[in-house]
Amino acid sequence: MLNYTIRRLIFAIPTLLFISFIIFIILDMAPNDPTGNLPLTIPPEVRQKIRESLGLDAPMYIRYLLWCNQFFINEPLNMLHQWFGWCIGDCEGRLRVESWITRSPVVDSIVERMPQTLWVVGMSYVVSILVAVPIGVISAYKQYSWFDQAGTLVSMIGFAVPTFFTGLVLQIVFSTMIPSDHWAWLPSKYNTLHEVTDWQSFVYQMRQMAMPVTVLALYNMAQLSRFMRASMLDNLSQDYVRTARAKGLRERTVVLVHVLRNSLIPVVTVIALGVPTIFGGAIITEQIFGVNGLGALLIIGIQGADIPLVQTLTFIFAVLIVLFNLIADILYGLLDPRIRYE
Amino acid sequence: MLDQNANVLDVANLKTVFNTRDGMVHAVNGVSFSLAPGELLGIVGESGSGKSVTMMSLLKLLPMPPAEIQGGSITFDGQDVRAMSEDRLRRLRGGEIGFIFQDPMTSLNPVFNVGFQLMEPLRVHMGMSKAAARVRAKELLELVGIPDAERRLKDFPHQFSGGMRQRVMIAIALACDPKVLIADEPTTALDVTIQAQILELIKDLREKLGMAIIWITHDLGVVAEIADRVAVMYAGQIVEHAPVKELFRNPQHPYTRALLETLPKVEGPRNERLLSIEGQPPSLSEAPSTCEFAPRCKYAFDKCRTDNPARIEVGNSHDVACWWDPTTGGPRDA
Ligand SMILES: Nc1ncnc2c1ncn2[C@@H]1O[C@H](COP(=O)(O)OP(=O)(O)OP(=O)(O)O)[C@@H](O)[C@H]1O
Ligand SMILES: [Mg+2]
Numbered sequence: 303m304l305n306y307t308i309r310r311l312i313f314a315i316p317t318l319l320f321i322s323f324i325i326f327i328i329l330d331m332a333p334n335d336p337t338g339n340l341p342l343t344i345p346p347e348v349r350q351k352i353r354e355s356l357g358l359d360a361p362m363y364i365r366y367l368l369w370c371n372q373f374f375i376n377e378p379l380n381m382l383h384q385w386f387g388w389c390i391g392d393c394e395g396r397l398r399v400e401s402w403i404t405r406s407p408v409v410d411s412i413v414e415r416m417p418q419t420l421w422v423v424g425m426s427y428v429v430s431i432l433v434a435v436p437i438g439v440i441s442a443y444k445q446y447s448w449f450d451q452a453g454t455l456v457s458m459i460g461f462a463v464p465t466f467f468t469g470l471v472l473q474i475v476f477s478t479m480i481p482s483d484h485w486a487w488l489p490s491k492y493n494t495l496h497e498v499t500d501w502q503s504f505v506y507q508m509r510q511m512a513m514p515v516t517v518l519a520l521y522n523m524a525q526l527s528r529f530m531r532a533s534m535l536d537n538l539s540q541d542y543v544r545t546a547r548a549k550g551l552r553e554r555t556v557v558l559v560h561v562l563r564n565s566l567i568p569v570v571t572v573i574a575l576g577v578p579t580i581f582g583g584a585i586i587t588e589q590i591f592g593v594n595g596l597g598a599l600l601i602i603g604i605q606g607a608d609i610p611l612v613q614t615l616t617f618i619f620a621v622l623i624v625l626f627n628l629i630a631d632i633l634y635g636l637l638d639p640r641i642r643y644e
Numbered sequence: 645m646l647d648q649n650a651n652v653l654d655v656a657n658l659k660t661v662f663n664t665r666d667g668m669v670h671a672v673n674g675v676s677f678s679l680a681p682g683e684l685l686g687i688v689g690e691s692g693s694g695k696s697v698t699m700m701s702l703l704k705l706l707p708m709p710p711a712e713i714q715g716g717s718i719t720f721d722g723q724d725v726r727a728m729s730e731d732r733l734r735r736l737r738g739g740e741i742g743f744i745f746q747d748p749m750t751s752l753n754p755v756f757n758v759g760f761q762l763m764e765p766l767r768v769h770m771g772m773s774k775a776a777a778r779v780r781a782k783e784l785l786e787l788v789g790i791p792d793a794e795r796r797l798k799d800f801p802h803q804f805s806g807g808m809r810q811r812v813m814i815a816i817a818l819a820c821d822p823k824v825l826i827a828d829e830p831t832t833a834l835d836v837t838i839q840a841q842i843l844e845l846i847k848d849l850r851e852k853l854g855m856a857i858i859w860i861t862h863d864l865g866v867v868a869e870i871a872d873r874v875a876v877m878y879a880g881q882i883v884e885h886a887p888v889k890e891l892f893r894n895p896q897h898p899y900t901r902a903l904l905e906t907l908p909k910v911e912g913p914r915n916e917r918l919l920s921i922e923g924q925p926p927s928l929s930e931a932p933s934t935c936e937f938a939p940r941c942k943y944a945f946d947k948c949r950t951d952n953p954a955r956i957e958v959g960n961s962h963d964v965a966c967w968w969d970p971t972t973g974g975p976r977d978a
Contacts, residue, residue, distance in 0.1 A: 541750040547705055548745075549765045549816060550738035560753050567755075639800040640754055 306643035310628050321620045326366050329609050372399045377409055399614055403606045408614045418494055419595035423580045426518035434523045438530020460524025469517045469590040488512050491592040514591040518584050533565040567637045574630035578622035652823050652856050653679040658716035660701045670928045671697040673880040684857045686871030688864055692925055694880035695860045699826050703737050739769040742817030746829040748809035752801035758812050759797030769820045784815040807838035828860045864907055876900050879926045879936035886962035896964035898941045943968045
């Protein structure tokens with residue numbers, strides 16, 4: 303297993319280099335450039351100067367190599383410096399990947415936005431798993447019962463209704479129809495600057511997370527509970543379940559040990575594969591509730607043709623996807639004894 | 645027949661139906677049989693004749709719904725099984741009655757090692773500690789002839805061959821010293837040499853442990869080799885029942901006779917090709933009101949198409965459900 307993991311990690315390097323190249327080319331072909339949003343009164347010569355100052359006139363491969371140098375060497379070294387205080391080379395004057403819009407290092411703004419996304423989107427992911435797995439198990443075990451029917455209905459709604467709609471409905475109900483002194487009132491906007499220092503501020507944090515987390519969790523839960531249900535149904539009709547019953551085991555043991563253990567294998571894989579989407583943020587939901595997360599950052603970057611920012615975010619997603627693919631495969635191997643990686 | 649109370653298992657007039665979306669399936673229609681301690685009862689019949697459903701009804705192992713036990717009585721060791729609480733029934737399953745299933749490839753849970761699966765009934769029924777259960781599990785694997793038992797406890801089902809898996813299943817079924825072992829086509833999915841080994845193993849274990857066995861098969865050859873008595877099933881009914889020698893010497897029901905004819909003969913001229921029984925098995929969508937075999941029976945006459953025959957004693961503990969009398973070639977005068 304260790305050998306396999308190391309081999310996969312080594313294989314990941316050319317994969318990621320290739321992905322970085324593709325990302326670079328595609329964004330380079332985009333017709334927009336950072337001067338596109340500037341007022342039309344700025345004369346073309348000035349625009350050209352701005353482009354030159356950004357290094358946009360150099361040939362593509364030079365810009366790619368420079369980007370690689372910054373991204374794969376400078377940024378990691380800088381991270382070591384900032385987090386652990388280890389200084390290698392020129393720590394103060396090191397060139398960073400900088401945003402064309404804000405002129406500040408891209409990685410810094412990503413790190414700044416990470417907590418909001420992890421709080422809201424990450425929490426919604428955890429919530430949806432915790433809710434979806436039991437729902438899936440019960441729905442499958444009591445197939446076609448009223449519980450299963452209700453679960454199916456909620457899943458359909460979760461699938462079909464877009465998050466901007468559920469988000470607005472929740473806002474109308476919990477932020478406007480309920481008076482703001484009522485205990486059930488929830489803030490319609492997420493306050494990014496809010497800091498958790500004591501119990502009361504923690505409660506406020508929970509309240510402001512409640513709606514965005516619910517909106518996101520609903521969609522994810524719909525998907526996951528259906529998946530869990532299907533996987534349970536697959537296993538409930540297997541012969542080994544009959545064997546377990548014929549051994550005189552309690553129904554609870556049969557379902558929660560024998561069937562669940564088998565059913566979780568594909569579900570855990572799907573959950574692992576879905577983790578990168580957390581970091582992608584939830585663009586629409588973040589907009590509605592004013593969560594200044596990575597999704598919002600990406601939108602700003604795209605609108606402003608802030609290519610370094612978009613490149614960096616996209617590439618980080620690519621890394622996460624490759625990484626969690628590997629994690630999913632390893633989990634599969636750990637959970638299913640029939641799988642052997644050599 | 646023996647004294648009723650001496651039997652470990654008595655089944656009378658068992659009826660099981662499935663309420664499916666396409667209507668009812670009458671899978672078991674009034675099956676009665678008994679089993680004395682230490683006896684081996686063979687049950688034969690073609691696919692779909694209700695052998696498995698009968699056995700699974702005994703322990704309520706069928707999915708309910710769609711399955712429903714509509715009538716009949718099941719007595720195990722003098723106790724009414726149908727009236728048992730779920731808890732009591734669980735002690736029966738795997739504790740007093742062991743079950744071996746048809747397909748060893750799928751009957752074991754793929755994600756738990758064999759030791760775990762073997763120790764489960766020991767811990768549930770005998771209240772053994774983990775350590776004690778492990779010792780016993782190892783003994784059981786040795787009992788069913790698996791070499792290097794200690795180490796193999798940690799292996800997963802996919803690391804065993806089909807024959808070895810069936811041995812594991814047998815070990816699980818025998819774990820708690822059951823009074824009755826129900827073997828539902830335990831060798832059908834295995835190749836012939838392995839099949840012979842498993843047969844030998846069961847014969848051997850029966851001598852050592854002395855449990856009663858119900859052996860389900862559609863192979864009369866196997867029955868001839870190991871059974872004391874045989875019941876022949878057709879369309880969810882027992883159509884003929886006799887001690888094994890008597891059945892082979894003096895088959896009464898046209899279906900049994902046809903089954904015997906389909907056996908390849910060792911002596912005498914061989915048939916050009918394997919014989920089969922003409923026609924289709926009945927649909928089971930209604931409870932039988934006529935002889936279900938009549939449409940495929942070359943001896944059928946009017947009465948067969950209007951009345952369903954009950955089981956009639958013909959002597960030598962032999963009974964048959966048929967209006968036709970092979971000795972006279974005409975209707976029975978019962
Ligand atoms: N879950 C079910 N739902 C509906 N019908 C069923 C179900 N299980 C079994 N049956 C029906 O019950 C009848 C008896 O099936 P059973 O499995 O007992 O046959 P069998 O004699 O064991 O055959 P085989 O030799 O193939 O194992 C068949 O007609 C089958 O279609
Ligand atoms: Mg069967």
